Amino acid sequence: MQAGEDTAMRAGFVSRPRGSAKPLAMADKPRRAGPPGGGGREGAGTAVLTRTRTRKPNLYRVLLLNDDYTPMEFVVHVLERFFNKDRAEATRIMMHVHQNGVGECGVFTYEVAETKVTLVMDLARKHMHPLQCVMEKK
Ligand code: TYC
16 A cells, blocks of 8 residues: 555545455555546656545544532533533433433534533533533444
8 A cells, every 4th residue: 555545544535445454456546646648657746536435433422411419500501612502402401411310412523522521521620510521432
């Protein structure tokens, strides 16, 4: 595999067929730009990836856990501020957590989910509320 292809693959721009560890078949290989007609040598530094098959990212649910002390209004605020919920949806989710013990705030890629968990936990700690926010792989 050429250096550019390897980089593109790791970046998630191209991928092997799912479950395949084989090198790309010739027909699947990204094409490099060449002179019109395609007859000559490849242009130096002008590699162009024409294949755009994407790789599914791993997704993570961010969950809020119920407790007996965090004020309902604080939980609604967290859902509005960090999860872009309007007041009605934030209230619905908060009540779901209050009644069921756990509820979903959203689904994100790993780093986004991790950031949101950290932001929620930092704000809860700052206000001395025992609110717990966790992530779990979907
Ligand atoms: N159970 C809390 C109360 O009665 C409210 C609450 C809701 C706390 C959701 C946490 O994730 C939570 N004040």
